[in-house]
Amino acid sequence: MSTPIRVTVWGEFRHEKKNPKVAEIYPDGMHNTIAGFLGKDADITVRTATLDEPEHGLGGSVLDETDVMVWWGHMAHKEVSDEIVAKVKTRVLEGMGLIVLHSGHYSKIFKSLMGTTCSLKWRESTDKERLWNMMPSHPIMKGIGDYFEIPQEEMYGEPFGIPAPDELLMVSWFTGGEVFRSAATWYRGYGRVFYFRPGHETYPTYHQDEVQTIITNAVRWAMSGVRIPDVCPNSPALEPLPEDPEAASRSKIGHK
Ligand code: ZN
Secondary structure, three states: OOOOEEEEEEEOOOHHHHOHHHHHHOOOOHHHHHHHHHHOOOOEEEEEEEOOOHHHHOOOOOOOOOOEEEEEOOOOHHHOOHHHHHHHHHHHHHOOEEEEEHHHHHOHHHHHHHOOOOOOEEEOOOOOEEEEEOOOOOHHHOOOOOEEEEOOOOEEEOOOOOOOOOEEEEEEEEOOOOEEEEEEEEEEOOEEEEEEOOOOOOOOHHHOHHHHHHHHHHHHHHOOOOOOOOOOOOOOOOOOOOOOOOHHHHHHHHOO
């Protein structure tokens, strides 16, 4: 048996406390629903962390012990400390995977890793979402057909202010006519980043099979298996180098 993938599901966990409709769909919070289906996989060990815990639940050795982080935030992006965001970013660059869900498009960590606005069009109405599979050969799309539908979702529309994805896996169509790049990957440093659009808090999206399959597949894909701290070393030659005829005069000039 292979070493389990250590996942931390980070949830803002505010809507669930304030909005009874959200609490009804996710009585233990969206983070626990997501952790619940991920934890059923024998290859995954899962913990959760939330905004209102000390250091947002990401202090101590949590980041050291995380191979892949899942991030859902919305109403309190600004309350996430810059210091914690910097630590998470460093871990991504070292090789930690990051899966950003839905309104996490506007989180500090996603915006920082993308380097762009990450803005989009949105509408909370009666749209259905149809997600088209652009890359059936990709490991994150395993078990997903040509398309699947979410009966009710918030609309996100283009233009989406992201850098061109390294891989575009899904494009969504909404009843109102818009389209959106709804599943995409980027490599940042040694880390792998996946953005997945669905998951508005007032709909039971994270209870849907296809959504659970994609997030579980994404955890496997995002596990890089490396941790490479940032260094910028002066490097001795591996082979004897020919003598440099100008070295003597360079050192003379240098010591004038
Ligand atoms: Zn939303």
